[in-house]
Amino acid sequence: MLPSNATYRVSINAHPGSGELVPMFSGQERTDPNHRVGPKILDYYLVHYVVSGQGVFHCRGTDYPVSAGDFFFIFPDELIAYQSDELSPMFYRWIGFKGMEAAGLLHRLGISAAAPVVSHPRQRRMSALFYQMEKTLYGGTVADDMRAGGLLRTIFAQWMDQAHAEGQSSTAAESQMERQIGQAIRLFTLQYEQKISIDSLAHTLGYDRTHFSKMFKHYTGLSPQNYLLNVRMEAAKQLLQKPIAIEQVAAAVGFADPLYFSKQFKKWSGQTPSGYRREKRPTL
DNA sequence: CACACCACCCGCTATGTCGC
């Protein structure tokens, strides 16, 4: 059973898969007045759901007031901090997750490091889903990992339903260009192992390459090439934790030249592929 | 305003050359 009347508790996913959307851990905390976290930088996604109380979430130079019913999203490689209110400290639940699909899904929802806070009116349903996630991960089996993956998708579906209802997603407010960018992101996440030309992709979608590049960066904050590189490197990180030759890992994520892959990996992560592997699987 | 197109620059990649 879960420990009771604790102010802080967390369940870790004992068998995190390498899928498109992977819950890593989940927990809850009843914070003290003025309780502060950060400044810090994470290398995964972390969403907090404020069940009660209020506080301030700081990201990219902006302070966002958050209160019951709000979600605040932490993106990888972003400097963030958050603090509970003195009189009404926050009680929140959180889910840490990763996966190649995460960036695309959050983009579709209009959630980004530049717009990291959303509210949800169906509080009881959401609070129950977050609690269910924590309980499921506490199980610790491979089957629980699969169940948790399904729960995370259900949570994303709730956000999407709400975004639809508010006209924030693929309804009137979403332009043709946004839909095309969504298509490009899906292509990147599904076919990253293929050779992908940004020029031909842009023309397939009916745009000039330069205009498409500019719009892509406008909506996602990354150039198409960099976005694709991120997807490939995330996939490579997963593969490097398995006993696969680095040459094969390079080929599996769309790099014809393993030497070039190593250079890019080091530039991207600060570590060589073999160094990363040693750190993650010292026995290999 | 959305889009196309040009020019320029940068970086990747394939290929060639050279020395060992």
Added chain:
DNA sequence: GCGACATAGCGGGTGGTGTG
């Protein structure tokens, strides 16, 4: 044969400008 290095071609990013 192999590794190190040089180089040319190409793809991609971006600023600017023109067009409907």
